[in-house]
Amino acid sequence: MQLDIRLPIGLMFALLGALLTVFGFLADKGVYQKSLGINVNAWWGLVMLIFGVIMFLLGRRGTATARLTEESPEGKKIEEIEHRSGLER
Amino acid sequence: MKLTYLDWSIMLVYFVFVLGIGLALKRYMKTSTDFFLSGRSIPAWITGLAFISANLGAQEVIGMGASGAKYGIMTSHFYWIGAIPAMAFVGIFMMPFYYGSRARSVPEYLKLRFDEKTRGLNAISFAVMTVFSSGISLYAMGLLLETLLGWDFSFSILLAAAIVLIYVFLGGLTSAIYNEVLQFFLIVFGFAPLVFLGLKDAGGWTGLQTRLATVATAHGFGAGAWSESWHYMGSSSANPMGVEWFGLAMGLGFVLSFGYWCTDFLVVQRAMAAKSMSAARRTPLIAAVPKMFFPFLVILPGMIAIALTYKSGATGFALPKKIDGTFNYDLAIPMMLGHYFPTGMLGVGLTALMASFMSGMAGNVTAFNTVWTYDIYQSYIKRGASDEHYLWMGRMATIFGIGISVAAAYVATRFNNIMDMLQLVFAFVNAPLFATFLLGMFWKRTTGHGAFIGLLSGTIAAAIHHGLTLPVGAVAGVKGGWFGATHVYPSEMAQNFWTAIFAWTACFVITIVVSLLTRPRDEKDLVGLVYSLTERPKAEDVPWYQRPTVLAVIVLLAAIVLNIIFW
Numbered sequence: 167m168q169l170d171i172r173l174p175i176g177l178m179f180a181l182l183g184a185l186l187t188v189f190g191f192l193a194d195k196g197v198y199q200k201s202l203g204i205n206v207n208a209w210w211g212l213v214m215l216i217f218g219v220i221m222f223l224l225g226r227r228g229t230a231t232a233r234l235t236e237e238s239p240e241g242k243k244i245e246e247i248e249h250r251s252g253l254e255r
Numbered sequence: 256m257k258l259t260y261l262d263w264s265i266m267l268v269y270f271v272f273v274l275g276i277g278l279a280l281k282r283y284m285k286t287s288t289d290f291f292l293s294g295r296s297i298p299a300w301i302t303g304l305a306f307i308s309a310n311l312g313a314q315e316v317i318g319m320g321a322s323g324a325k326y327g328i329m330t331s332h333f334y335w336i337g338a339i340p341a342m343a344f345v346g347i348f349m350m351p352f353y354y355g356s357r358a359r360s361v362p363e364y365l366k367l368r369f370d371e372k373t374r375g376l377n378a379i380s381f382a383v384m385t386v387f388s389s390g391i392s393l394y395a396m397g398l399l400l401e402t403l404l405g406w407d408f409s410f411s412i413l414l415a416a417a418i419v420l421i422y423v424f425l426g427g428l429t430s431a432i433y434n435e436v437l438q439f440f441l442i443v444f445g446f447a448p449l450v451f452l453g454l455k456d457a458g459g460w461t462g463l464q465t466r467l468a469t470v471a472t473a474h475g476f477g478a479g480a481w482s483e484s485w486h487y488m489g490s491s492s493a494n495p496m497g498v499e500w501f502g503l504a505m506g507l508g509f510v511l512s513f514g515y516w517c518t519d520f521l522v523v524q525r526a527m528a529a530k531s532m533s534a535a536r537r538t539p540l541i542a543a544v545p546k547m548f549f550p551f552l553v554i555l556p557g558m559i560a561i562a563l564t565y566k567s568g569a570t571g572f573a574l575p576k577k578i579d580g581t582f583n584y585d586l587a588i589p590m591m592l593g594h595y596f597p598t599g600m601l602g603v604g605l606t607a608l609m610a611s612f613m614s615g616m617a618g619n620v621t622a623f624n625t626v627w628t629y630d631i632y633q634s635y636i637k638r639g640a641s642d643e644h645y646l647w648m649g650r651m652a653t654i655f656g657i658g659i660s661v662a663a664a665y666v667a668t669r670f671n672n673i674m675d676m677l678q679l680v681f682a683f684v685n686a687p688l689f690a691t692f693l694l695g696m697f698w699k700r701t702t703g704h705g706a707f708i709g710l711l712s713g714t715i716a717a718a719i720h721h722g723l724t725l726p727v728g729a730v731a732g733v734k735g736g737w738f739g740a741t742h743v744y745p746s747e748m749a750q751n752f753w754t755a756i757f758a759w760t761a762c763f764v765i766t767i768v769v770s771l772l773t774r775p776r777d778e779k780d781l782v783g784l785v786y787s788l789t790e791r792p793k794a795e796d797v798p799w800y801q802r803p804t805v806l807a808v809i810v811l812l813a814a815i816v817l818n819i820i821f822w
Contacts, residue, residue, distance in 0.1 A: 181268055185599075197598055
């Protein structure tokens with residue numbers, strides 16, 4: 167089992183998105199004068215949340231992982247070639 | 256700019272994830288190949304995003320925003336001419352040699368193709384350059400956070416350095432690449448709403464165009480000089496950059512861009528970590544797709560900033576000025592973040608900004624520790640040690656590389672000129688490089704002596720050209736002209752482009768001449784290293800839309816379309 171990069175990305179964006187969304191819908195709306203009256207926290211937070219969840223789900227079933235050198239056929243071949251050509255020294 | 260607990264929590268979440276990735280990857284770092292090359296096991300989309308993210312350092316985000324304000328949409332030449340073609344070239348033509356030769360670094364390719372001295376020259380100059388570049392970007396970050404948030408200079412650079420140190424130390428290149436991907440998305444999500452809000456404030460694209468016309472006429476140029484990328488390139492006096500199309504196409508589009516994207520180990524290392532030849536070749540091509548849309552993320556805000564400064568929008572944004580009364584262009588993007596983003600989104604934007612500094616720095620650090628360990632330590636200091644020893648050395652190199660960067664950042668606070676000088680010298684060293692690689696890969700007659708002497712002559716030619724010319728309005732010194740100015744360029748950028756053209760040409764010609772005078776290498780030693788002696792990589796068993804050539808054609812066509820739209 168290796169770390170799929172989409173899991174941490176998904177988790178982080180889901181977390182940040184949720185944080186922004188909740189804050190955007192619940193907290194004081196006065197701060198949005200700056201952003202031309204648009205509640206960017208709520209809307210963009212929602213986008214980030216959705217992105218995060220999708221990434222996380224893709225990561226759960228996907229295979230975009232880094233593997234140990236000796237576990238992948240390419241890695242084995244490379245190590246062998248490196249060994250033969252003396253690059254390892 | 257005032258931050259609330261919400262902004263602080265967002266930053267904290269990011270830091271926790273960055274460090275967490277390093278920690279999670281620690282147990283997979285078993286051999287030096289794992290640490291320096293990610294075991295060559297990473298899928299193309301990840302290496303592709305890391306490929307541009309490593310380049311997405313301070314100079315990209317802050318510098319391109321600044322140039323957007325200063326020169327307008329012409330800045331996009333740095334992408335649509337100055338990056339995409341070179342990225343397609345490295346993927347299609349050069350990656351087969353980098354990846355196929357099993358070299359572990361760019362200098363090591365030079366060793367395989369040419370000889371030890373050419374590798375030594377390249378490795379040492381590259382190692383010095385990377386640590387200082389990362390120092391310069393640390394310095395820029397410390398200064399920015401001080402101006403923006405009132406953070407203590409030492410606090411911000413030590414914090415950033417410590418975080419990068421921990422995650423690279425633990426997880427090596429994989430950790431750097433994973434974090435670069437995370438940073439890529441953070442930058443996209445942090446800046447996209449800024450562009451939306453800014454553009455809305457400026458009255459959409461048409462509103463922006465009319466405002467930019469005011470900017471252009473106020474500077475004495477034609478009305479479209481800030482919003483049309485090619486229209487004013489006919490002569491150097493008609494556009495704010497002060498370059499004409501030929502200098503731009505040759506200097507930036509050919510010499511500088513190919514020199515950077517095709518030979519700089521900082522980016523090439525990402526592709527070398529890919530899991531197969533076809534993934535390595537796809538890496539720069541996948542990277543080219545987001546790269547060509549980055550102007551909308553980093554240049555457009557700068558253009559919006561200057562447009563609103565000249566013709567105020569609803570919220571009254573204006574660029575701050577320096578003490579001497581000129582605009583502080585470098586603050587274009589940071590000030591816009593503070594102006595348009597409410598607390599919450601502001602935290603995301605600032606975190607994205609910090610992420611860009613850190614990804615640039617991590618890129619430099621991983622390139623440095625690899626070149627140091629494989630090309631300097633293993634080649635000249637301690638040969639034949641165990642793999643564990645080199646893995647340990649890589650970790651040590653990470654520590655002292657970052658140590659030197661921090662020291663360099665402090666030196667920069669005291670002697671700004673030293674950093675300018677260093678960057679100048681780096682430019683001299685870098686300019687001729689692509690000629691060496693081009694000849695080495697595509698002309699089997701090129702010899703080691705030719706490459707070495709060619710490289711040196713190119714660097715010297717750059718220095719001489721710089722010493723003989725000056726940009727208009729500058730005094731002799733670090734800007735050039737220290738031999739006495741015989742030619743005056745309309746701008747510093749024009750001078751840079753032509754310095755590069757001279758360096759490249761000198762290197763190209765001298766390498767050929769010396770190669771013809773020296774004994775060529777046996778052809779059987781060059782198999783896998785030179786185009787004419789290497790079997791073409793087969794299209795492998797990937798579907799058509801993943802074939803490198805198909806991708807390259809799509810990417811190049813898209814770049815042409817973008818050029819035409821914003822002509």
